[in-house]
Amino acid sequence: MSTxxxxxxxxxxxxxxxxxxHSPSVLSPGVPTVIEDTSISxxxxxxxxxxxxxxxxxxxxxxxxxxxxxxxxxHREELKEHRPAFALVxxxxxxxxxxxxxxxxxxxxxxxxxxYVDLNRVxxxxxxxxTFTRRFFWSTGVVALVVPKGDYEFWMWSPHKTRGKxxxxxxxEEGGDFSRAFEDWSVYAx
Amino acid sequence: xxxxxxxxxxxxxxxxxxxxSAPGRLExxxxxxxxxVGLSAGVRPELLVRLGGEGPHRLRLAPGLLVGPxxxxxxxxxxxxxxxxxxxxxxxxxxxxxxxxxxxxxxGEPARQLAFYLEAGATFAVSSRLxxxxxxxxxxxxxxxxxxxxxxxxxxxxxx
Numbered sequence: 407m408s409t410x411x412x413x414x415x416x417x418x419x420x421x422x423x424x425x426x427x428h429s430p431s432v433l434s435p436g437v438p439t440v441i442e443d444t445s446i447s448x449x450x451x452x453x454x455x456x457x458x459x460x461x462x463x464x465x466x467x468x469x470x471x472x473x474x475x476x477x478x479x480x481h482r483e484e485l486k487e488h489r490p491a492f493a494l495v496x497x498x499x500x501x502x503x504x505x506x507x508x509x510x511x512x513x514x515x516x517x518x519x520x521x522y523v524d525l526n527r528v529x530x531x532x533x534x535x536x537t538f539t540r541r542f543f544w545s546t547g548v549v550a551l552v553v554p555k556g557d558y559e560f561w562m563w564s565p566h567k568t569r570g571k572x573x574x575x576x577x578x579e580e581g582g583d584f585s586r587a588f589e590d591w592s593v594y595a596x
Numbered sequence: 597x598x599x600x601x602x603x604x605x606x607x608x609x610x611x612x613x614x615x616x617s618a619p620g621r622l623e624x625x626x627x628x629x630x631x632x633v634g635l636s637a638g639v640r641p642e643l644l645v646r647l648g649g650e651g652p653h654r655l656r657l658a659p660g661l662l663v664g665p666x667x668x669x670x671x672x673x674x675x676x677x678x679x680x681x682x683x684x685x686x687x688x689x690x691x692x693x694x695x696x697x698x699x700x701x702x703x704g705e706p707a708r709q710l711a712f713y714l715e716a717g718a719t720f721a722v723s724s725r726l727x728x729x730x731x732x733x734x735x736x737x738x739x740x741x742x743x744x745x746x747x748x749x750x751x752x753x754x755x756x
Contacts, residue, residue, distance in 0.1 A: 482666055538742060539633065540745060542666045542699070
């Protein structure tokens with residue numbers, strides 16, 4: 407079998423896998439992560455080292471969008487009580503947080519901004535299996551948020567100061583640069 | 597003196613290297629295994645049925661029970677394995693087949709996937725019936741969601 411044919415066969419096997427993966431990236435507390443292209447979906451991973459961190463992600467939508475979102479935590483015994491919360495905050499949002507949700511926010515809500523807040527209290531916790539990494543996660547459950555065009559921020563925080571890994575997934579069209587997963591493998595792995 | 601050294605040398609060789617082994621039809625392996633994508637570890641018994649008398653061809657049936665930090669994993673593989681150099685100490689092996697992969701947690705829906713796997717490794721004859729070895733495998737799922745996996749297992753085999 408020629409080298410070219412072998413390469414083509416390898417690509418045929420690997421491309422469907424790569425093409426269907428979310429574009430991965432790693433979050434740092436205190437440094438907002440800026441998403442340049444919201445037309446593809448993302449799985450952003452982070453670690454609450456102290457439980458006091460606030461992770462921020464800036465997103466912009468050039469047109470109105472129905473945005474699926476979920477926050478997830480590895481399905482491991484030691485993370486059973488780890489329930490990070492998230493909020494999508496922006497001026498054009500129709501969502502108005504309750505007083506309890508507003509009080510739970512880790513940062514002051516900007517003047518005129520709306521916020522969708524998920525305090526991750528659903529019970530029983532939804533579980534999903536991610537086929538690419540072959541891992542199970544607890545999820546907040548997927549919600550589809552109606553987002554008018556504009557600039558927004560995701561905030562992720564740990565309301566009960568629990569520590570551990572988490573991820574947030576959002577977007578529709580899968581794809582992106584899978585190779586970035588290898589740059590921070592320890593965050594994605596166990 | 598020369599004869600004594602030769603005798604010692606022969607004694608040091610495994611029995612299978614001194615005399616051709618009578619090929620049994622069945623071979624049973626106990627294989628401690630670690631999967632590296634979807635981390636888990638456990639035991640993978642393998643039953644090998646020799647196909648067509650002497651020769652490298654074998655049918656492989658390998659169920660397993662592995663436990664990881666996030667799930668319990670029950671794979672069942674059915675495939676072909678070629679084991680070369682019968683009667684020699686070092687016996688390379690290669691194989692391929694299908695694997696049903698079942699992963700479950702206590703509080704969620706299980707994951708069921710079907711994969712195509714490839715394996716390669718070698719066994720080392722300790723006696724005419726007993727062998728030890730090491731094998732690695734890679735798989736690509738084509739049912740139940742895309743994914744690819746790697747596994748490593750030790751082999752302790754007994755010719756029945």
